[in-house]
Amino acid sequence: MNRRSFVSSAGLGLVGAAAATKFSSGRALGANERIVCGFIGVGGMGRANLRDFLKSKDVDVAAICDVWQPNVDRAIQMTQGKAAGYTDFREVIDRQDIDVVIIATPDHWHGYMTILACQAGKDIYVEKPLAHNIHEGRSMVAAARKHNRVVQVGTQQRSGRHYQEVVDFIQSGKLGKITRAATWNFQNESPHGMGNLPDCEPPSGLDYDMWLGPAPERPFNPNRFIFNFRYFWDYAGGYATDWGVHHIDTVQWAMNVRAPQKVSAHGGKYYIQDNRETPDTLEVIYEYPNFMLTYSNRILNANPLNGRSYGIAFYGTDATLVVDRQGYEVLPETHGTFETLRPFYERDLEAAKLGRSVYPWGSERDVWTGRTEKVQGNRSEQHLAHVLNFLECVKNRQRPASDVEIAHYSTTTTHLANIAFWTGRTIHWDPGKEQIKDDAEAANYLRREHRKPWVVA
Ligand SMILES: NC(=O)c1ccc[n+]([C@@H]2O[C@H](COP(=O)([O-])OP(=O)(O)OC[C@H]3O[C@@H](n4cnc5c(N)ncnc54)[C@H](O)[C@@H]3O)[C@@H](O)[C@H]2O)c1
Incomplete structure (x- = not known):
C-alpha cells in the first residue's frame, strides 16, 4: 500500500x-x-x-x-x-x-x-x-x-524527581505497612460552574464534524468545546479520569500494583447549576488485595486536606506521606509511636531477656519519627x-x-470508577482477562459505539 x-x-x-x-x-x-x-x-x-x-x-x-x-x-x-x-x-x-x-x-x-x-x-x-x-x-x-x-x-x-523520591521512600518500607491511601481534588465553582449556555452554530474556523469524530453527532454547545469537554461522557470521564488518572497512576506505581479487585463509587450532580453531565460530588473506593484507596472530588467546597486542594496521602503504620506537584512531606505518626509506646517497649525488652512472650508491637518495632520537612517539587520540571x-x-x-501499557492500567482503574458510578454497583474486576465479573450490564461500558468511519476495532 x-x-x-x-x-x-x-x-x-x-x-x-x-x-x-x-x-x-x-x-x-x-x-x-x-x-x-x-x-x-x-x-x-x-x-x-x-x-x-x-x-x-x-x-x-x-x-x-x-x-x-x-x-x-x-x-x-x-x-x-x-x-x-x-x-x-x-x-x-x-x-x-x-x-x-x-x-x-x-x-x-x-x-x-x-x-x-x-x-x-x-x-x-x-x-x-x-x-x-x-x-x-x-x-x-x-x-x-x-x-x-x-x-x-x-x-x-513519573518523570518528576520528587515523585520518584516518594516512590523510593514508600518502597523502602519507611512508612511501615500501608493499608490506606487517599487521593483528592477540591475546588469551589458554586453555584454556576461553567453556566448553562444554549446550543448554537459552531464558531467560524471550527471543523465541528472533525472535532466530534467518533463521538455521537449532536448540535454544537460552547460548554462541550474548549477545555470543558471533560465534563461530558461522550468525550471524557469527568474528574475521575481527568485528574484521577494522575493520582491513581502514582499510587499504583508506588504500591507496585496494576489494578484494584473491587471498585464502588457514590455521589451525584447535587447542586452545580450548569449543563455538565459529570458529578459535582464524588467518592470512589478502590479495593486492592492489601490496601484501600479512595478518590474524593468536590467542586462546591474547596476546604483542603493536609493543606492541599489536590494530592495523595499514603497512610502507613509508622507515618503518613502527603504529595502533590509542589512537593511532599512525611508526617510522623503521633499516636502509638515509639515515644508513646516506650514504656511497653522497655517492658518488652525486659520480658524478652527473661524469655517471656512480648506484646504484639514487640521490641523489633522500628517507627519512623524523623523527617517532617517539606521537599519542594516543580510542576514544570516534571513535564x-x-x-x-x-x-x-x-x-x-x-x-x-x-x-502506553502502564498508562492503560492507570486509566483502566479510573474508568472502572465511572462504570461503578453509572451502574450504582460494586464492580468486581478480573485484571488478567480485563473483564468485569458477573455483571453483563456493567461490561457493556468497557467499549462504546464509534461514529463511522472512526471505528477502533
Ligand atoms: N498532562 C496533563 O497534565 C494535562 C493537562 C491538561 C490536559 N491534558 C489532556 O490534554 C488533552 C486536551 O486537553 P486540553 O485541556 O488541552 O483541551 P482543549 O480543548 O484546550 O484542547 C483540545 C484541542 O484539540 C482540538 N481537536 C479536537 N479534535 C481534533 C481533531 N480531530 N484534530 C485536531 N485537533 C482536534 C481542539 O480544537 C482543541 O484545540 C486532554 O486529553 C486532557 O486530558 C493533560
Missing part, C-alpha cells in the same frame, strides 16, 4: 501501512539525530507540550494540526512560523518526514489517532487519560507493540523531564517512563 492510498483509506477504518520514518526500523539512532514532530490538537495542553518540545535542541516542529483555526495560528506563531498548518490529522500522519506525533485532542480521539499513527510507523506522545474507554486502551497497547512504537502518555509525574525522557526513548528505543 503506498502512502497516498493509506491516507485515503484511513477514514474507512484502521488500516496497515508500511513503516516509514527513520525510527521505524527499531534501530537505536545517534544522539545527534533530529526528531521531526507533528502536533495534533493544540489547545491548552497541546501548546504546553509544544513549549517544552521546543526546548529540546533535537526537535524540529514541522506540522501543527487542529480543527479550530485560531489554535492552529497560535501554535504556528510559537514555532516562529516554521511549521505548516493542517486541519486533517491524517495528512500529518501521512507525512513521511514526520517521526513523531504529539496528540493532545480531547480524550475521545486519542485511541483512533494513536493506533493510526502506530500503523504509520510514528512514535507518539499522547495525553492522559490514555483512552476514552478500556477497550480502546487495550487496542492502543496492542498497536504499539505490534508496530514496535515508543508511546509515552502524559502522566508526567519537561517527561518530554525529554520520550525523546531519548525515541532514539534508544527503550520503553518510556509512562509507557
Whole structure:
C-alpha cells in the first residue's frame, strides 16, 4: 500500500501501512539525530507540550494540526512560523518526514489517532487519560507493540524527581505497612460552574464534524468545546479520569500494583447549576488485595486536606506521606509511636531477656519519627523531564517512563470508577482477562459505539 492510498483509506477504518520514518526500523539512532514532530490538537495542553518540545535542541516542529483555526495560528506563531498548518490529522500522519506525533485532542480521539499513527510507523506522545474507554486502551497497547512504537502518555509525574523520591521512600518500607491511601481534588465553582449556555452554530474556523469524530453527532454547545469537554461522557470521564488518572497512576506505581479487585463509587450532580453531565460530588473506593484507596472530588467546597486542594496521602503504620506537584512531606505518626509506646517497649525488652512472650508491637518495632520537612517539587520540571525522557526513548528505543501499557492500567482503574458510578454497583474486576465479573450490564461500558468511519476495532 503506498502512502497516498493509506491516507485515503484511513477514514474507512484502521488500516496497515508500511513503516516509514527513520525510527521505524527499531534501530537505536545517534544522539545527534533530529526528531521531526507533528502536533495534533493544540489547545491548552497541546501548546504546553509544544513549549517544552521546543526546548529540546533535537526537535524540529514541522506540522501543527487542529480543527479550530485560531489554535492552529497560535501554535504556528510559537514555532516562529516554521511549521505548516493542517486541519486533517491524517495528512500529518501521512507525512513521511514526520517521526513523531504529539496528540493532545480531547480524550475521545486519542485511541483512533494513536493506533493510526502506530500503523504509520510514528512514535507518539499522547495525553492522559490514555483512552476514552478500556477497550480502546487495550487496542492502543496492542498497536504499539505490534508496530514496535515508543508511546509515552502524559502522566508526567513519573518523570518528576520528587515523585520518584516518594516512590523510593514508600518502597523502602519507611512508612511501615500501608493499608490506606487517599487521593483528592477540591475546588469551589458554586453555584454556576461553567453556566448553562444554549446550543448554537459552531464558531467560524471550527471543523465541528472533525472535532466530534467518533463521538455521537449532536448540535454544537460552547460548554462541550474548549477545555470543558471533560465534563461530558461522550468525550471524557469527568474528574475521575481527568485528574484521577494522575493520582491513581502514582499510587499504583508506588504500591507496585496494576489494578484494584473491587471498585464502588457514590455521589451525584447535587447542586452545580450548569449543563455538565459529570458529578459535582464524588467518592470512589478502590479495593486492592492489601490496601484501600479512595478518590474524593468536590467542586462546591474547596476546604483542603493536609493543606492541599489536590494530592495523595499514603497512610502507613509508622507515618503518613502527603504529595502533590509542589512537593511532599512525611508526617510522623503521633499516636502509638515509639515515644508513646516506650514504656511497653522497655517492658518488652525486659520480658524478652527473661524469655517471656512480648506484646504484639514487640521490641523489633522500628517507627519512623524523623523527617517532617517539606521537599519542594516543580510542576514544570516534571513535564519537561517527561518530554525529554520520550525523546531519548525515541532514539534508544527503550520503553518510556509512562509507557502506553502502564498508562492503560492507570486509566483502566479510573474508568472502572465511572462504570461503578453509572451502574450504582460494586464492580468486581478480573485484571488478567480485563473483564468485569458477573455483571453483563456493567461490561457493556468497557467499549462504546464509534461514529463511522472512526471505528477502533
Ligand atoms: N498532562 C496533563 O497534565 C494535562 C493537562 C491538561 C490536559 N491534558 C489532556 O490534554 C488533552 C486536551 O486537553 P486540553 O485541556 O488541552 O483541551 P482543549 O480543548 O484546550 O484542547 C483540545 C484541542 O484539540 C482540538 N481537536 C479536537 N479534535 C481534533 C481533531 N480531530 N484534530 C485536531 N485537533 C482536534 C481542539 O480544537 C482543541 O484545540 C486532554 O486529553 C486532557 O486530558 C493533560
